[in-house]
Amino acid sequence: MSTALRVLPDGEIEAASAVALAEDETFAGPAPDEVVQPAASLLRFITCGSVDDGKSTLIGRLLHDTNSVFDDQMEALERDSRKFGTTGGDLDFALLVDGLSAEREQGITIDVAYRYFSTAGRAFIIADTPGHEQYTRNMATGASQAELAIILVDARKGILPQTRRHSFITSMVGIRSVIVAVNKMDLVDYDEAVFRRIETEYRALLPRLGFTDVAFVPISAKSGDNVANRSASMPWYDGPTLLERLETVRPETLEDTSAPFRMPVQWVNRPNLDFRGFCGTVASGRVAPGDAVVSLPSGRRSRVKAVFGADGEAPGAGTGEAVTLTLNDEIDASRGDVIVAVGDALKPSRQVAADILWMSERPLIEGRRLVAKLSSSQGPATVRRLSEAVDIHSYEPRATSALSMNEIGRVTLAFERPTVAAPYDSARELGAFILIDPTTNETAALGVVTSVEISSGEDSVEASAGTTYAAVPRGNVGERLRARWLGSAARRPEVARALVRFRAVSAVILGILAILFGMPILGAVVLAAIDFALRPFLWQVLSPMPPRRDATAGDAFGDGAGI
């Protein structure tokens, strides 16, 4: 622990709390008489797990033991503990965080609560997420913004279905660092065997989850063992306390620092006729004046003229910074477009494979039309295929025809407009989306892109150079045949019309030539008709399209054309 340990000379708290009296009154956190610099780093984490595993109690304990609870809040807590408490006269730390009246009455957490505390070197933002299955959506929300998850397990109950569900969602949204905190060790006599059994059981789940950094800590949130203070009751545990782990961990995240520059355009800033800036937050990579960039999906190229960061004009900016870019050319880019470095393999696409968490009470069935919001782009999208649901007990996929609330499913999502998307595990910003019910406006699902099907090159200068193919819609036979017949032109009616005219004219010319070469008129007409109808397919036989990439393969990512 840091040097900021101190004894709080606060008799009032001690006198009022049997819990506080029973333990060593040491607190982490800044000493009162020293001015501390703002915390250098920030860690966002969630606590999750099943109902009654003690999440709110753990957060209350963390806040209390890091000296983050003010006296007036302590007084309110004492009052509330007498009124609503579930701890029989002791302070009920859960009441520090369960702020809604329904939560206090029912003693459960309904909505995600955000809590803040800091120690000498680090500031923390905690999302205290509900354990109740009904509020899984709120847990997923907290997880999507976190860099680390504390997964609580009740030592008496072991791993429950909700522990598995939360672990899966945690993994799905890209958290790689987790702490499995085995709570309520005081209720199992601080028995090492119980802890080891749960550790072994949880480790068996790991191959199905994407975690790369897993720590196990035996704690008692109620009495404070191994939370901020080392437990005297568990001498067999020699690892770090929960707080030590939180203070020192460098969370492993998906962020790929080698990714090229990408910035979704959030807002076009035109304060006057002479200034046209593209505002957005850098999703990955770095940008500096002079860099060659391309705007997707239009494919227009330009160079960066200037970069404005939070403190005005800057020599450059990197991932996570909110910037405004001006470009050398008057290219047309608007909200929803993405400005990327020239050479980036990113392409607009019509269709993606994705994992989604369905959050609406009305079940999802194939063919449902929703509104998809992905980075700053928003537009209609259809769930073309619901291939499977994931069983939260075994993590095995199973066939299904509908997703009900809180189920996770694998779907194919078709955008009505070309959308710049990328697999979530290589690009968080361009791989996460929500689906909105256009009639009720509720947020019906959150999802992550697992692979992108690059449809055709027509919308991208970059993509047109290489092999392209039309994504064949999963419609009826007629629709599919039409798409094959028109190829990449199927996406744009005006191009399709021109193509049909061109093919008709060439068929007529072929017929006239046949007549000139002595063919009977009827034969020439039939030849022209056959040419008109079948030549496009002949071309496809002669130069076959690239095989369709396996939609579930994690790294399937277009064809890299143009690079």
Add this chain to the structure above:
Amino acid sequence: MKPMTHLQRLEAESIFIIREVAATAENPVMLYSIGKDSAVMLHLAMKAFAPGKPPFPLLHVDTTWKFREMIEFRDRRAKELGLDLIVHINEEGVAAGVNPFSSGSRVHTDVMKTQALRQALEKHRFDAAFGGARRDEEKSRAKERVFSLRSAEHRWEPKSQRPEPWRLYNTRKRQGESFRVFPLSNWTEADVWDYIAIENIPVVPLYFARKRPIVKRDGMLIMRDDDRMELKPGEAVEEMEVRFRTLGCYPLTGAVRSEARDLPGIISEMRSSRSSEREGRMIDKDGGASMEEKKQEGYF
């Protein structure tokens, strides 16, 4: 490349939120309550649209009981920054003689703040209003979304809030519905002061300790800002060195004894404080879930 610091990350996140509102709302407004949080929010809005100006006006809901120094500061800042400032007063409330002394804090707050805010939003047909509220202030605020949907009647329904995964805010709404948007959601009181110090943001001088005319009432130190505050028997005005941690209507805002005359003093005092900033707010003490109730009725 150096990783972004804690404050830089918060700053970028807030700018993102402010731009998101500008891009998705038809008629946004920024509520400017003249306090330190408003000062930071306004500063971030200036950054978000630099070298231009924020594409929305400021709105101050004036209860007519704010500290005089706050009003002077408000008008000076709006002028310096060249921003549109809308001041709205609930004239019906004024006509009915509502005031914090005889009407009580609950009625005064409801009529002069909650109802006044609703009037102003409806009058100008604003469909998104920025507020400087932070989740660390109070327990029901800890549960507040960044984009908080309000019904056409301005009600907040805590049980049916929209999930906000990543930073994908669902900004769709029906006719008449509006959003309250909180770009400082993830900031703490300490972050706000650290940022004010680093960025050199002007704040109302009431935050700094000075000798001020104080009346002790109901266990609070109330500054007698004008003679509308009548003394009760046994009360006297004392000169006391105090400052304010939070600013509201002067009869409802308790001062704290302090010697913190500058920013380093405030920051060091705050870090060693044993009480929350809302301790000095009378309106928080109407009952356990009172903030939640007020919010449901349309208060921030």
